[in-house]
Every structure is written in structure tokens, then in C-alpha cells.
Amino acid sequence: MNDTIELLIDTVADAGLKLIAEKVKNSERITDKECLFLFEKGSLPFVGALANSIRERLHGDTTYFNRNFHIEPTNVCVFSCEFCSYSRLYAHKEDGWELSIDQMLDIVKTYDGKPITEVHIVGGVHPKMNMAYFIELMQKIKAHRPGLHVKAFTAVELDYMFRKAKLSVEEGMKQLHEAGLDSLPGGGAEIFHPEIREKICADKVDADGWLSIHEAAHNLGMHSNATMLYGHIETFEHRVDHMRRLRELQDKTGGFNTFIPLKFRNQDNAMSHVPESVTTEDMRLYAIARIYLDNFPHLKAYWPMLGREYAQLSLSFGVNDIDGTIDDSTKIYSMAGSEEQTPAMSTAELVMLIKQAKRKPVERDTLYNVVKDYTEVDFSATGFDPSFN
Numbered sequence: 001m002n003d004t005i006e007l008l009i010d011t012v013a014d015a016g017l018k019l020i021a022e023k024v025k026n027s028e029r030i031t032d033k034e035c036l037f038l039f040e041k042g043s044l045p046f047v048g049a050l051a052n053s054i055r056e057r058l059h060g061d062t063t064y065f066n067r068n069f070h071i072e073p074t075n076v077c078v079f080s081c082e083f084c085s086y087s088r089l090y091a092h093k094e095d096g097w098e099l100s101i102d103q104m105l106d107i108v109k110t111y112d113g114k115p116i117t118e119v120h121i122v123g124g125v126h127p128k129m130n131m132a133y134f135i136e137l138m139q140k141i142k143a144h145r146p147g148l149h150v151k152a153f154t155a156v157e158l159d160y161m162f163r164k165a166k167l168s169v170e171e172g173m174k175q176l177h178e179a180g181l182d183s184l185p186g187g188g189a190e191i192f193h194p195e196i197r198e199k200i201c202a203d204k205v206d207a208d209g210w211l212s213i214h215e216a217a218h219n220l221g222m223h224s225n226a227t228m229l230y231g232h233i234e235t236f237e238h239r240v241d242h243m244r245r246l247r248e249l250q251d252k253t254g255g256f257n258t259f260i261p262l263k264f265r266n267q268d269n270a271m272s273h274v275p276e277s278v279t280t281e282d283m284r285l286y287a288i289a290r291i292y293l294d295n296f297p298h299l300k301a302y303w304p305m306l307g308r309e310y311a312q313l314s315l316s317f318g319v320n321d322i323d324g325t326i327d328d329s330t331k332i333y334s335m336a337g338s339e340e341q342t343p344a345m346s347t348a349e350l351v352m353l354i355k356q357a358k359r360k361p362v363e364r365d366t367l368y369n370v371v372k373d374y375t376e377v378d379f380s381a382t383g384f385d386p387s388f389n
């Protein structure tokens, strides 16, 4: 691994890039200015080689996935994010939905006997789905299947819930945690910088609010993820600012597991005129995030958004996790025009996808405990057809 970096150090002409490569070789942190410099001047092969060496140092050839399913309680939302293709103001509009607690529990029950480890629950911010509603949901899920890890609610949903219930962030988080909430997903972060946030999602929780909710969760011993919605109207400076705030909180709490860049998709939303980023830029972002976020253990490519082939490609640019089996109930991406209209992959498909990229497929739980190493499992012997596309 260090041979590759030595070669880079020897061959790169620019003194600034040489210094960054030296820092990566010595496992030193790069500065915000250096991160910006990478966005401006770092070629894809250069940042890719550095990120790949970091990924290798942290995780060897292991690529993680998990077996999960998603529930989206509603797409009714009081907010009006410009990039959102999914929310509806009222449920009675033809494509609006709202699920009752029993309907959500019925979804959980369809997985009885199946070896999934996580349920991911995220949706719109419905004015009537309040703290009491979600506490009851958590309690009922846990009563039915105590071992199922519940990863639920973006900081946007939580901020609204807590404010409506007139609870402090700390008290609200404690009540949900006691009811069965295990960890938080990373959504709602978008771009923290107010210059952009005011243009794309002015009315929902701001950066400080998002960060304080994750900090409160970390202080209770819960873990969480962090996302960044990129590739729209933000500049490189805004990306660096976003990642800096995350790196600072992670220095303080250590509670983040995974950073998940989310590529902006432009179908059927108020930002449809904004072109989507190109794949080389997507890969450069993954790589630069891997280099800059030295205190984040994991970097995830969310395959339903990126598509299977680009998710495979991202494994060469610092990514060590490709999320999970997911199942086809998630609509937030398909409605925005993502590659996968009904995202679901079987374990065999995920394993094959990772093996094709010459990595070791390891099933993890939400907290990255190893559930099963699939390196030696040969699905082709059981009749699995690898031409799953």
C-alpha cells in the first residue's frame, strides 16, 4: 500500500498534492484548505489511489453489507425541500400515503423468520404523526421482535417531533431510545452551509439543530450516520464546510459510524433544471471524503441511488460499505429518478456484486459487528444466476 503512495509522491509534480500524499502516508489529518485543494486540483487517479490506500489500511479487502428493510411511514410532509420529488402536502392527493401503526407492524411481520437484522424507518414529516405515535410504534416493534435493530428518523423528523411535544432534544431522544429506538440514520443533513440551505431547504432544521440532535443521540450511547446531498448548486467550499462540521462533532463524540454521500437526482422536483453530477465527480467526492474524514470508520455508497455498477466502481475510491438488501418499499429515490426503480437485492446478488469487484463480502449488523463472512460461500453451486441484471 505504501508503495503506491511512494510512487505518487515521486511522480506528482505539484508541491501541495505531494504534501497531501505525504500526510496520507503518515496517517496525518489534512486541513480544510488541503481538502479544498483536492477538490480543485486532485485528479481522479490521484485522489482515488490515496483513498484506496486508506480504505485498505482500515478494512483490508472487506466490503460490508447488511440485511435490512425500509419502512416509509408517510410521504406527507410539512416541509418543502426544493430537491424532494417525494413529499406531498396532503395524503388525499393520489400518490400520498400514510401508514397506521398496525400497517407498519404488518410490514415488520412479513420478515418473521427471515434473517434480517435492521429496520430503517424514514419518511416525510406528517403533522399528525407525533411523539406518542412513534413511541407506540417503537414499543410494538420491539415487543414483536426484540432483537431487530431499529434505525429510524432523520434529525428533521426528530426536530419537528420534539418541538411539537415541547421537549428538549435530550429528553425527546431519551424517551424514544427507551421506547426502542437504537440508532439514527444520516438523512436531513443536505448541505449545512446557510447560503445553500436557505435555497434548497429553508424551512427545516438548520445545521446546528441537525448536529445537536446527533450529539444528543451520541451522548446516550447511540450511534448514527451522516449524509451530504451533493452535486446540485453547492460549491467545493460548501462541501468542505459540511464535512468539517461533521469531523468536528465526530472528534467530540465518536458516535458516527458511516458517512454517506447522496448524489442529487433531478427528476420531478423543483430543481429539475439543475444537471446531475457526472460519475467522475461522484468518484472524486467519495475519494476526497475518505481522505478528509479520517475519524469516520466507514464510507458507504448507497447503491439504490448510484446504481449497482457505479456502487461497484466506488469500491475502488474509498468505499467499504454498500448498504443492504433494502427491499422495494423505499420510494424517496425512485421518485427522484435514481437508477433503481424497485431497489431490492438478494443476499446472493449483493455477495456476487462485491466478489465481482474482487472484495470480500461480509454481512454486518448496524453497528458493524460481523454477522457472516461470505468469502467462501459459493452461490453458483446453489443454482444462483449471476446475470442478475
Ligand code: V47
Pocket: 083, 084, 085, 122, 154, 184, 185, 186, 187, 188, 189, 190, 225, 226, 227, 228, 229, 260, 262, 263, 264, 265, 266, 267, 269, 302, 332, 336
Ligand atoms: O435527507 C431526497 C435525500 C435523504 C433526493 O443512514 C435525495 O444508512 C438525492 O436518510 N436526490 C434521506 N437524494 C435518506 C436517508 C438515508 C439513505 C440511505 C442510508 C441512510 C443511512 C440514510 O434522501 C434526504 C435527502 O438528502 N434525498 N431527495 C433527491 N432528489
Ligand code: SF4
Pocket: 077, 078, 079, 080, 081, 084, 085, 086, 087, 123, 124, 125, 156, 201, 204
Ligand atoms: Fe419533507 Fe424530507 Fe422531502 Fe424535505 S426531503 S420535503 S423534509 S420528505
